[in-house]
Amino acid sequence: MEKNKIYRAEIIAYAGDGSSIARIHDMVVFVPGGAVGDQCDIRIVKIAKNYAYGRIERIFIKSKNRIEPECPHASKCGGCCYWHISYEEELRAKSKKVQDAIQRIGGIAMEPEAVCGSDSIYHYRNKAQYPVGIKDDEIITGFYRARSHDIIPMEHCLIQTELADNLAKCVRDWMTEYHVAPYNENTRSGFIRHIYVRSGFATGQVLLCIVTKSAKLPAVGELIQAARQTVPGLCGIVLNINKKTGNAILGDRYITLWGNDTLEDVLCGNRFQLSPAAFYQVNRAQAEKLYEAALQYAELDQTKTALDLYCGAGTITLALAHSAKEVIGAEIVPQAVENAKQNAKLNYITNARFICADAGQAATHLAEEGIRPDVIVVDPPRKGIDQATIDAIGAMAPERVVYVSCDPATLARDVKLLGEQGYQLKRYKVFDLFPRTFHVETVCLLSRKDK
Numbered sequence: 439m440e441k442n443k444i445y446r447a448e449i450i451a452y453a454g455d456g457s458s459i460a461r462i463h464d465m466v467v468f469v470p471g472g473a474v475g476d477q478c479d480i481r482i483v484k485i486a487k488n489y490a491y492g493r494i495e496r497i498f499i500k501s502k503n504r505i506e507p508e509c510p511h512a513s514k515c516g517g518c519c520y521w522h523i524s525y526e527e528e529l530r531a532k533s534k535k536v537q538d539a540i541q542r543i544g545g546i547a548m549e550p551e552a553v554c555g556s557d558s559i560y561h562y563r564n565k566a567q568y569p570v571g572i573k574d575d576e577i578i579t580g581f582y583r584a585r586s587h588d589i590i591p592m593e594h595c596l597i598q599t600e601l602a603d604n605l606a607k608c609v610r611d612w613m614t615e616y617h618v619a620p621y622n623e624n625t626r627s628g629f630i631r632h633i634y635v636r637s638g639f640a641t642g643q644v645l646l647c648i649v650t651k652s653a654k655l656p657a658v659g660e661l662i663q664a665a666r667q668t669v670p671g672l673c674g675i676v677l678n679i680n681k682k683t684g685n686a687i688l689g690d691r692y693i694t695l696w697g698n699d700t701l702e703d704v705l706c707g708n709r710f711q712l713s714p715a716a717f718y719q720v721n722r723a724q725a726e727k728l729y730e731a732a733l734q735y736a737e738l739d740q741t742k743t744a745l746d747l748y749c750g751a752g753t754i755t756l757a758l759a760h761s762a763k764e765v766i767g768a769e770i771v772p773q774a775v776e777n778a779k780q781n782a783k784l785n786y787i788t789n790a791r792f793i794c795a796d797a798g799q800a801a802t803h804l805a806e807e808g809i810r811p812d813v814i815v816v817d818p819p820r821k822g823i824d825q826a827t828i829d830a831i832g833a834m835a836p837e838r839v840v841y842v843s844c845d846p847a848t849l850a851r852d853v854k855l856l857g858e859q860g861y862q863l864k865r866y867k868v869f870d871l872f873p874r875t876f877h878v879e880t881v882c883l884l885s886r887k888d889k
């Protein structure tokens with residue numbers, strides 16, 4: 439295979455990162471924007487040891503699942519990757535991605551239950567984080583180009599809400615009028631880094647969080663007035679101060695400019711107060727279905743105790759609490775734990791308690807204390823659970839482990855590690871909370887092999 443040379447090939451699969459795969463001269467070639475069944479000319483742009491990267495130059499037979507992308511930014515924006523295929527095909531790709539990981543990494547040949555697709559693939563996100571920059575002397579917001587920090591300017595995004603897009607415009611206009619410069623990553627000059635908007639779809643509340651390098655901003659009163667006029671349901675405006683270099687969007691310090699510093703929403707029948715620092719699933723309707731499945735897999739009754747590791751603001755913990763004797767949640771972000779405690783009170787739940795700690799440390803400590811939950815639910819970030827947590831789960835020996843995951847590869851690795859602790863995968867189901875992107879959620883039920 440030669441770089442820059444064009445080869446004729448068929449797209450045979452989707453890759454984990456949302457690109458597609460062709461096989462040329464026995465080598466896997468990753469190709470963005472392909473649909474399984476496309477027959478195309480592919481130009482090789484990079485060759486690594488065991489694989490290569492290519493670009494579609496011409497499609498001479500289109501896949502039957504290929505559609506005209508509705509998003510005009512689809513070929514450039516790094517946020518989505520599936521606007522060129524039907525939603526049914528996207529769901530098949532996501533379900534297969536999880537099944538392949540469970541088989542290849544987890545070593546288990548098992549089919550998932552029927553994939554749960556989103557009722558809507560448009561405007562489903564309750565959270566927007568727009569990077570802010572400047573182009574041709576104009577303030578821009580948008581989304582990053584894939585694998586870069588180049589901002590693709592965008593007025594409207596098909597998966598964000600109109601309210602969030604309007605607030606981004608409002609902040610851009612304020613910046614232009616009062617000469618508030620965007621932050622420049624290279625020179626570390628300027629102020630505004632991101633515009634973060636979170637909406638409560640059940641309550642209509644909207645919280646605006648402006649991520650800035652410095653708290654000293656001009657014309658703050660004008661910003662508050664403009665934002666309130668733009669979104670009448672606005673419940674608060676918060677500054678987040680991030681002076682750090684690197685990719686983390688949020689810094690550690692928050693200053694409330696106006697209104698509340700939390701947003702309220704309703705999920706699985708419980709009310710939740712959410713700080714900007716607290717995790718909250720971006721697709722509320724699908725999150726309810728995901729958590730209902732987790733609850734069903736947990737098979738709790740009023741005699742059982744449950745431990746919810748990586749519990750965030752208590753969304754799963756409080757859903758479990760209604761069906762359990764007692765629940766314990768553990769979470770590392772202090773604001774989320776404060777929210778969780780308040781949320782228990784807000785919902786008159788008295789059988790839930792929360793620990794602010796690393797999940798591994800909390801689980802180890804609970805195991806040493808002799809706590810033996812009947813069920814442990816884990817919902818870790820993408821990197822999955824660490825060995826200390828796996829060992830502590832083994833020591834506590836619950837009947838069931840319910841694993842909620844946003845990363846099929848680490849999920850499959852951890853299912854294998856939990857297998858070494860005596861747990862067997864019983865069933866799993868894939869949920870699409872992120873239509874048109876490559877992200878996917880899975881819930882797994884593991885039971886003790888001796889049960």
Ligand SMILES: C[S@@+](CC[C@H](N)C(=O)[O-])C[C@H]1O[C@@H](n2cnc3c(N)ncnc32)[C@H](O)[C@@H]1O
Nearest residue numbers: 717748749750753769770771796797817818819
């Ligand atoms: C995918 S979120 C799930 C949150 C919650 N279960 C929910 O659905 O809203 C993962 C959570 O793990 C937390 N987290 C990350 N690393 C952690 C650690 N080492 N120990 C405990 N929690 C951690 C994050 O702050 C986040 O709240």
